[in-house]
Amino acid sequence: MIFAAEKRCEMNVKKTERTPKAPKGNPYMGFLWGILIVLLLNGLIFPKIAEQQIVETDYGTFIEKVDSGQVKDVAIESNRIYFTTEENDKTVVYQTGEANDPRLVERLLNADSPNENHKIAFNQIVPRENSPLLNFILMWILPGLIFYIIWRQASKSIQARMGAGGNFLSFGNSGAKIYAESDIKTTFADVAGQDEAKETLKEIVDFLHNPGKYAEIGATLPKGALLVGPPGTGKTLIARAVAGEAKVPFFALSGSEFVQMFVGMGAAKVRDLFKQANEKAPCIIFIDEIDAIGKRRDTAMGNDEREQTLNQLLTEMDGFDGRKGVVILAATNRPESLDKALLRPGRFDRRVQMELPDLEGRKAILAVHLKKVKHEAIDMDIVARATAGSSGAELANIVNEAALRAVRMGRQSVTTPDLEESVETVLAGAQKKNAVLSATEKKLVAYHEIGHALVAAMQTHSAPVHKITIIPRTSGALGYTMQVDSGEHFLLSKDDLFNRIVTLTGGRSAEEVMFGTVTTGASNDIEQATKLARAMVTRYGMSDKYDMMGLETVNNAYLGGDTSLACSADTAADIDKEVLLVIKQAHQKAKDIISTHQGLMHRAASFLIEKETITGDEFMKIVGGTLS
Secondary structure, eight states: OEEOOOOOOOOOOOSSOOOOOOOOOOTHHHHHHHHHHHHHIIIIIHHHHHHHHEEEOOHHHHHHHHHTTOEEEEEEETTEEEEEEEETTEEEEEEEEOOOOTTHHHHHHHSOOSSTTSOOEEEEEOOOOOOHHHHHIIIIIHHHHHHHHHHHHHHHHHHHHHOTTOOTTOTTOOOOEEEOTTTOOOOGGGOOSOHHHHHHHHHHHHHHHOHHHHHHHTOOOOSEEEEEOSTTSSHHHHHHHHHHHHTOOEEEEEGGGGOOSSTTHHHHHHHHHHHHHHHHOSEEEEEESTHHHHBOOOTTOOOHHHHHHHHHHHHHHHHSOGGGOEEEEEEESOGGGBOHHHHSTTTSOEEEEOOOOOHHHHHHHHHHHHTTSOBOOOOHHHHHHHTTTOOHHHHHHHHHHHHHHHHHTTOSSBOHHHHHHHHHHHHHOOBOTTOOOOHHHHHHHHHHHHHHHHHHHTSSSOOOEEEEEOOOBTTSOSOEEEEOOSSOOSOOOHHHHHHHHHHHTHHHHHHHHHHSOOOGGGHHHHHHHHHHHHHHHHTSOOBTTTBTOOOEEEESTTTTOEEEEOSOHHHHHHHHHHHHHHHHHHHHHHHHHHHHTHHHHHHHHHHHHHHSEEEHHHHHHHHHTSOO
């Protein structure tokens, strides 16, 4: 107790392999390219040609040229004026903006011109409007046709690249990752710490291998098995191991992949999944996080798509023939939220519990993962005892952290100290080497941690102290005291739980007795002590006032265990009083222990301040008087 990627090959399992044909030419592409070329010419080339033939000028220059008789003719169009002059035996066309000049017509009538009649020819060009039909075609029909051609060509190109297994715009495709029997390399030898679960699933593997001996007696293959347990216990791993042992195709997908935007698409995916499975039978279907579609139906569900998907799944599980060898495995962390119809016999016939590993299970898991790294002789017992409550995924992470630490330290193999340090890194965070505590803070932290350790050592029914440190960690802890039980405990008595609360209050008690003050360092201790005392009163029946009355229920036991009271408001207020009484009694007991052994507190704290980290053996020597 502490106070403070293999690459998966996705493929469709087919009996014949066909080379995909090259996509045929699209008849619309020529038309599309023609339109793009015309637009390019119109936007880039034609304006450049026009810019080379027409010269831009200002209105004043235009008037000067009119008055001097250089202008031959004038054309007025919208807000632009175009006029022509003769310069060096060359005709030049100018354009200028139209100014609101009321004397313009008079100037043009009276001005001289290089023409023979000495008059400037001018006219107003009336803009030509398109017909309504042409405007409709240009504004609506043509853009729509262009976008349709682009979308059609793009979708065909994507489907051609994805090949026969692509599901772009294929709303009914299940999207399952399909592994051939040769692709699954995982076996039961890769799964450790779950012996009971393996025994249950081995029967399914044997049925797939030898269906005859079961058919003789009239037994049928279980249609489904539900894998239930906390995160990281190996539910997905053991499902792959079943497929690897059975050597049959393996369909793997998540429950969230069935949840779609449009109503009916999830149900279509379920139908497609079972259709493919029946074609590849015998095979295994694995649906991870099935609670995404299998939640209990009620009047407040409010999601027609999810309900239709669940209904389709129930229908398909009833409809397929179990004798073909199609087995459905599903995993969830929230079994209490699943629909009762999904759990009845004939659908998910078996419920396989994947619990956190015990002491021997943790040793086996560590041994499996240590095979993948170079290591020296490892004390499995001490590492397994220090990781009580850890899942298989956390143990794998601990081994990997130990290997990384060995590389940082310049070694080529993992040692037991590497594993011990990696346990602390995973549970409490890495050491904060740049965090420098003041002398006063360091002294307070040292006495706080020695308070925990001393209270634990002076009590019976308490786990031995394994390590004490005042080196800050990235989790926010300025120090911690680690206790490691000598064995596995499946039952805890009232004295065991009360003594744990006493140990939790030992840090704050040391601050009060030795310094006459309190600090924020006990925040995590207070949280754990309150939670444990409340459980004693409301769930474990360890209160004299409420006897064996259940006052609290646990929700999502595998995902943190949120609790909710099942009593009246008056009783809830009395529960708070009972919890406070338990904590006060434990707090007073811790202060009495520390007050009685103040000299021992000074010696142990001084030694800890000097060393910063001490072992449980060194601490017990100080307690026994053999180390000063």
